[in-house]
Amino acid sequence: MSIRRNINLGKEEVFGGDTGLRWKNVLLLAFGQKKMFKRMTPAILHFFVYAGFIIINAEMLEIVLDGILGTHRLFSPFLGVVYPVLLGMFEILALTVLVSCVIFLIRRNVLKLKRLTTGELSGGWPKTDANLILVTEIVLMSLLLIMNACDYNLQQLHAEHYAQTGPFLISQYIAPLFSGLSESSLLAVERGAWWIHIIGILAFLNYLPYSKHLHIVLAFPNAYYASLEPAGEMHNMKDIQNEVLYAMEPDKAPTEVPADAAMPKFGAKDVMDLSWKSLLDAYACTECGRCTASCPANITGKKLSPRKIMMDTRDRLEEVGKNIDANKEFVDDNKSLLHDYISTEELRACTSCNACVEACPVSINPLNIILELRRNLYMEESNVPQEWMQMSNNIENNMAPWKMSPSDRDAWAHS
């Protein structure tokens, strides 16, 4: 699949460490949604939708099997009295999903919560995508309930194939809406709802790769590959470490350098220069904006938004993917993630405080991308603010970021 290929365009990164701890992260962060609960209201609503999604899948199994085998309510005879109870449970879930999605829509479109409506989410595809997902879920859940309501009416009419299961917990309340209909009309609505529901779900699954909703799948591998190192640690650059080592201790330098050795590239200019985990991060992002809402630069009105960093990375990666699809290999398009998508002004505003990393419920690390791009700016482009240049000069000459004499370093001890 092209998403997998695109992610593999990233640089290799070794993910060692305790596998047990990695699975624990999958269990706590992905399955358990631990970090979601930092914000209670959306966490609870999201949990309803999540639980609904997982559990209603059991009912989906019956719906799909019915379709394939030409049966109706295949599981009903096997489960007997348990069947209506189970269906009642599914219906409660369907209702909670429906209500949660309505509240989500209200939060986005009526209450216009800042996190969900500003910056990169103020319009265009990201806004449409979010609303489309919610509306689809509402429609799917409504269809499920309508189907059951008509089913119950058909049972009353003793229609052929419609097993007597009795009224269902929730849909019995909308059943009267359809009670005036003839048997054939009821059949049409019930079958219609069944078909639209199943086609809708299959269509939705095909929509996932184009949508931020892909997080329902990628949150799991992303939690598994989440860094186990302290958040403050920056990735070491072995090439540069060796270069410094050979300069200081020439005897350690390899005597023969292979003639075809590629010139190392420092930091990241484009998506291919990032770790594949950063690219997985980009596809796992569901644009919730917890990162941006906790970013000190964003809070104080700077251009930087960690969410935009992730969305830009995905957009650029998609663009590169399409380029490869069209040309069989990547053909330079005179564009790059740096500058064409993410500006120096955004990158410069980062305080490396890790608030965005901490905030993300699905273990995305926007900071890695920011720091890799900054490395490129500094070492490849020498694109550095004057003050940082001065700081570097001071560190190099005076062993401190200020213009102080190194011989005064311990002056405090004598004063």
Added chain:
Amino acid sequence: MTVKTMAEYMAEGTEPEVLFWVGCAGSFDQRAQRITKAFVQILNKVGIQFAILGQEEGCTGDPARRSGNEFLFQMMAYNNIQVLNGYGIKKIVTACPHCFNTLKNEYPALGGEYEVIHHATFLQQLINDGRIVMKEGGTFKGKKITYHDSCYLGRANNIYEAPRAVLEAMDVELVEMKRCRTNGLCCGAGGAQMFKEEEQGTTRVNFERTQEAVATGASIIAANCPFCTTMLMDGVKNQEKEDSVQVLDIAEMIAQSI
């Protein structure tokens, strides 16, 4: 104040218990020097044999690395590791969370492996071991104090409780800001921001943070980082609250309490 360098211990043929990594701010910044001296005062009082590197110490390279200059970082790291390994250093304490993070998390990959402790943890251990005993009455007893989590001690290294335990040992009334611990708001200095002007925005990060700290009604904002201390002090000045709100490092508070 007794301060000996590693070179002096070496000449005597003795070894200190711990190396105190002073850091650039602690060495050169006038405000941070007071934190350095306060910490030394505690070490002297408790009777800990410690050393500094003195003029052999250099910037860890943290701001260089985070601004994007990996070459300079690697050079600084190489030199520092040569000095540290040359002296056979095993244990380091530092009052700067940036130095702490770099020494602890980033030097091992370059051949510099030491036991590195931030002074918040170090002070907590001394209190727990009964080596630091507060004087009667307590300088800060019952005082309303809020604590600012530095990013490099907090989120970067998951140390939230040690500095709070140190404050509680002084019987202060600790009032938390809404954004604390894992949700703590940066002071604005990290990622080499200390050394350049902020980008265009609606306000400064340190103003935003200090406003939150002052709003708690605390008379002291306790910090654990020389850069946070500077940033928060500027924030307090901006609000013209210098007369009613102090910014103090936990080491300074302990030094005044023993």
